[in-house]
Amino acid sequence: MESILGVVKRNIEQNLKNNYTATITLALSIDDNGNPKNFEQIAQQILSNNNYIDAVQLVPNGVIKYTYPTKGNEAAMNFDILHSPLHRQAALKAIKTKSIYFSGPVQLKQGGFGVVGRLPIFKKDKFWGFSAVIVKFKTLIKSTGIPSFKKGKFYFQLSKINPLTNKEEFFLENKSDLKEKNFKKVEIPEGDWTLYIIPKETNHLLSFSPLIGIAFLLSSLCGIFTTTLLRRPSELQQLVEKQTRKIAESEFLFKSIFEHAGLGIIHTNSNDGTFIETNDKFCELIGYSQEEIKEMNFMMITHPDDLGEDLENMKKLRKGEIDQFSMEKRYFHKNGNIIWARITISPLWKANDSSNSHIAIIEDISKRKETEKEILESKQKVNDIIDSIDGIVWEGGSKEPGVNFVSKKAEAILGYTPEEWIADKMFWRKMIHPDDRDWVVEYSDKCAHNQTPFDFEYRMIHKNGNVVWVRDIVSVYRTEQNSTRFRGILIDITKSKQFEIDLNNSLKLVTEQNKRLLNFSHIVSHNLRSHTSNIESLINLIEISEDENERNEMLSLLKSVSETLSQTMNNLNEVVSIQTNINPVVEQLNLNKYITKTIEVLHNQIIKNEVKIDNSVSDTTTIYFNPAYLESILLNFLSNSIRYRHPDKKPEIKLRSYSENNYIVLEISDNGIGIDLKKNGKKLFGLYKTFTKNIESRGIGLFITKNQVDTMKGKIEVESTLNEGTTFKIYFNNAAKENLHH
Template identity: 30%
Template structure:
């Protein structure tokens, strides 16, 4: 053992060593009283110093908490008043300062007796329902404190000057001596042309109690008081031990044992180290943490028990304390003993000095916080698990204010489903309303507002606009959170039902298509039975006439009857051919290829040239018609039927005319066949494309021509419609083919 260590140990621990060993102490008549009192003074110095540091640290931390709160309230007040001025035209801020107080200030509860207040430019705003004396109302802060000074208020001048000049700050004052110091923080908020100051204050005793600092201080004071009492008792016993030395030594030994028992059984780790970080004193808790016994610690350092890395960390902290004289307060640090067991210790280390003020070492105390750390880690994992669970749901979990619908929580699925960052949901107060589909916006918002006011759980389906322009169907399941019979929060989950809606729409379309086909089949069956039966009846009837004519030798009559039978058979043949053609149109049987529309038009006109010439119809085919892609024979057949239909319904038009052309409709090419015939009543535009539909039952044909045209166009993925204002104005049959099957006229 080095001489320095021996000297240090002799000065600091000779009393405690003698207590535990029971050996006599040289020059004790002169030294013992001074050493005992020095140790007591030193102990109280540590307690008072720790109390002072802990109190100042607690005040500083709490003031920052208060300051953060008043800043947040200030932002809310400033935003609310701006909305009231800009959206509701409430220009006189003084008219609703009490409203601001009740909405934003009164709800703030800081511990038991904390206060929140507003300082307007010339007066302090109080809650009208409070029991503040009328003498304070309408007064500025300096006037109020001047009145309160008669009741003991003090130390308010610095805060009053800062508040009345609208400067942000923290401080303390005394309102009533019984309440002690009140810790305050305040910040200005600009209200139009005015500047208010919003402040919070809390009695210091309540702060100390709420943070646990008061409990920690009481523990230290009680511990020191007990130690001081024991030490003074020992000293007293020594003074009166002249005549009863043996008895006194026995009593002293008991007191020593009691003190050691107290130190060793206190739940905190207590130790003293010299300037080289060697242990001078250590209780059982310290020894257990280091995996050894107290006596084996004396004279050793952390390097003898901990890993190199951990020991260096401890050593660096302690040397910083010894060199600066500044205490290390409440550092949460790991403790890993030689067996590898890890615990967390909340450590406070303070330097101790000799009578000349020279630092001779340090005193440390540590609280085992492993269980608290474990609880914190379990809470963190629980929160992480909850967040992971929320994000794994195939929907947007959210929470919002029941009055404003402003979100305060949105799960990350929101960005995946709709493409907007979560920050926008949280920072834009009207984000939800602004991104509802315009067709759903009014009713969806009104429905949610009404349901919330009625405190009724609800769910509804509406569309939202995604960031990439998609329309997303959502089912929103909402729970209304009620406090004091008032809705305060909304919680819910938005489920993407876009695919469900698509499938539902397809199902409805298929059902409608099936119903339409069933109706068409029913009409088809009826018409077939009627139209096929009619020629058969004709044939059967005229066969009898033929037989009579043959028997009577009337050849002229027999030839006429046979002609009628032949016409009926031809009609049946045409009907059967067109029915067969109609059944094949649902699929394209020829290769799809490019063919000029002008060529198709000429071929179609050529096929009906006889009827055109017979009626004297002029056909005009527009130049520069587009290139058409499709089944060549089918498209030609469609044009042929349209031209033939125009000829049939030309009426008594003296100058019959048919035009085949094309026009641009936006980015789409429309092909048309226009005539100047009798026209079609708009009420019959859709009807004429049905099976066996003939608006003029006396006209030629089977009524299948336009149905065949419609089938051909739809088989190519296009559509067909009629443009005819009224009867007698002619008709225009228009058809389109989807993108990729028709080249635009603009090319």
């Protein structure tokens, strides 16, 4: 009973697998937009290749829209299964398990009695609908092989728990109570069915009353005793005939299973691999006839890449190390094609006996393998497309940091492998440039919390230490479990960003130069006009004057104006030389050494005016600057501190230096007359701007000094109080060492 039940169960499972393949084939005909392609042709091919499927359907959003064949199934069109109490529960179970589930046997909408296998389809992580197969109940029973056992000693029963009444329903003949029956049963989870096998004959014990039994026993003892010897030969003959019938029935049963099974079955010599007997299903599978098969062994038709594993398993089976084994292997069809099969090998010898032969059950899994291959190829194509994108494609959650997918482009752009990204949940945050990390993390967390897409630019650190500018474009999507996830692409924009930075720097430089040029043109226009006007007036006076003394006096004035013009031209030339020298020579200079040199140049003025100088600048302080500019700057500031000394105080000048961010700062403080910054602060560094009545003031020194410091990308700050003194802070840019020239 168990053997027969196992065969029927395998037939059912094989049929259900064929139905599963059919539903997958239908599902693959739906494009990414959810539209079926060539439904009629594909459905026709499915039915022509499978005699145990009566119809196929596509059920978008739970509503039957496509049916083949249409004839005879018109009543099922536009039927909403998700709103039908009879079908809804089975449909929801298929969606929940994401696998095929068979509802029924049930009364079909188009008429008749049958089962419906529904495979849920998901497109872009959203439920699309079902692909379905309809198998009439008679067709299902025929595919199981149950009708071939009607004349035997057993009968079958198929049952299922009704989802509405929660009671067990039986669908085959002989629905009597099974409690008193000596049955065997198996479960078929794809449809939540229970399959029973029950013996037809039932032994009834005769009931005798005690008195009649005793009387019968006493009266029979003598008869039995006297006839035993005479009946012995006859009983032995009957026993032999009975055992012979049992053997014949067993052989007939085995032969029926062997010949009518839906799977390939082969009886094989375990020592040399030759085929003793094969069923028609196996011959159909590999394309050889029974006669051809018997002249071969299993090694001849096994793919060489699978033969080693097969032989190793057989070796273990013969040694008794394993009781049986299963494996997936390839056979060569007679036409040269490769057939994928799943084989299960069971020995036909008892424990401790020598190995002689074994039985192999062969299931054709070529379609499944082809489907798996197509899925793998499709996945590989998607991966190849992702890896070909010129950017790092990534995916991660919205609540916890870290990513669960990073494309291979990550290594080309940032030097780190996808495995390194995924291994550390905080990897992305660690690779953000320190100056950008806080605001980038804060901004991305905010967008994640609000579940909004975002697009922004920031810097990351390459594995080799270089800075890489990236543009991060992030979109939001929801999974089937209703959780929010993010997908993004990091694009390397370093080159374009550097171009943008260079362009902005160039624009700033041009703007500054234009500003200086405009300022310079105003200066030239104003100063030269006044000088030329004076010269023109003096020449006119000389021409009209008749007094020799007056003419000489005019000539003296003309000479003075000419000298002033010459001095003005020299000043303007110096300004031009500074403003046109865009990339002056930069050297590493000892600041204290140049201060000492400047003090020596001003030695006479310092002695004459009793100036006290307090220089606390370290001998080790160095700056990156132009030597000529540094001499000019120190000379201008120190001479100005002496020139604008307070008449009632002995002049004091203090010099000190320190570091501030990327600058070396030199402070020059004096106790002189000071500057009214509220009144004159905006024009402090203007050309020819003076703020005292000192006859030595020309208004050129601070202008030139400011231009020199600006050219070297430094800056000047000033603090001053009238009658108390002034402090100038000169900021020397340490980044200038990048332009160092030896």
